Amino acid sequence: MKAHDFRGRDPLYQTIVYTLLVLILLIILIPFLYVVFASFATKQEILTRGFFLIPKVWTTNAYAYLMKNQNFMTSFQNSVIIAIFGTAISMTVTTLMAYGLSKTWLKGRRVLNFMVLFTMLFSGGIIPLYLLVRGLNLLDSYWSLFLTGAIAPFNLIIIRSSFQNFPSEIEESARIDGCSELRLLLKIVLPLSMPVLATFTLFYTVEYWNSYFSSILYLTSAEKMPLQVFLRQMLIQPSENMGAVVEGLEFSPAVRMAAVVFTAIPLLVVYPFLQKYFNKGMLLGSVKG
Structure with a gap:
């Protein structure tokens, strides 16, 4: 035995x-x-x-108090906007690039793959990135968050590996029937790759929803700050010192607890619908490097 x-x-x-x-x-x-x-x-x-x-x-x-607080609701709305549009942009760009890099006939594929892998090991640093964002006049704009976080190298590599594992016979049959590359991607590859796409949609959503450092680095207007920045100010600063941020309103311990619950609710609602794809998506994308 x-x-x-x-x-x-x-x-x-x-x-x-x-x-x-x-x-x-x-x-x-x-x-x-x-x-x-x-x-x-x-x-x-x-x-x-x-x-x-x-x-x-x-x-x-506590919940009624937060619902009536304009600053909290504005920051909550900002986080929703950042998460939705940021995830859509990141998944679109990452998927298109991953599909291109998965094709062995693509010229310069090895160089591009090396450049993606290189960014996982080395980074240009915060100051050069900030100077680049400022040079492009993107400061105090949500585009500074969307473009700097558009592609996560790890996510790109896993999605690319998943596309490499896609049966070549299906693609060849579609091309024989006159299917273009774009239509092949949209009509055949993406629907059959839902576990991987759903998994990394969740990854990007969590990343954008919890965006804090990038927000305080690139955003300067208080009305554009996401919920995480507002929550930190609420939790670490005494109520009497929050006047400039929340117009003198007092945040009791119960209100702070309710704010934490509010922050977690969207992800708790989304996660159960994507959980069934999570393990399968990670395994499918990690079979081949």
Whole structure:
């Protein structure tokens, strides 16, 4: 009998494994549940009671307060715009480039692939990139976020590998029937590559939704700042010092917890629909380099 078969039938082994899994789950889940339930508690209960999971008094005042706060809603809207348009631009550019680089008959393919790989190992640095963005007059524009993050080399390489694994017989049959390269990509390759595309759509969405450093580096107008910048200002600065940012409105602990929940909700809503593609997409794209 193999060792793993013996362990699989050993009650003590199963008990230890399940106990460890439950402990890890609790370590991850309890802080999240505390933030969620604390957002429905009153300010007095959070300040006086300490740690708890079930509030004594339930209230939605924190969420109502955020919904009425113009600065918070503007930053939330900015994050939605950045995530949607940024993901669309990145997936379009990355997919087109990956499809071209997957073709062995493309002239200069090796050089272009080396240039993509080189950017994974070496970077020009923050200052040269900032000077380039300023030279192109893109400062304080969302295009500074879209163009500087348009292509992630790792994502490009995995999608390219997925296209390389695409059956050549299907492509040849389509070309014989008079299908152009663009139509072949849109009508045949992309629909059959949905696991990979869905996976990296999620990657780009998370990256743009959580954009913080690039936003404070390239954006200067407060009304264009995304939710992550607003959330950081809310969490690390005392309420009495937030006047210039939030027009003197006080952010209680419950309101701050509600803001964190608000920030996580979009990704929690999107992820279940893409989860079934996640593992399959990563495996399909990593078979061939």
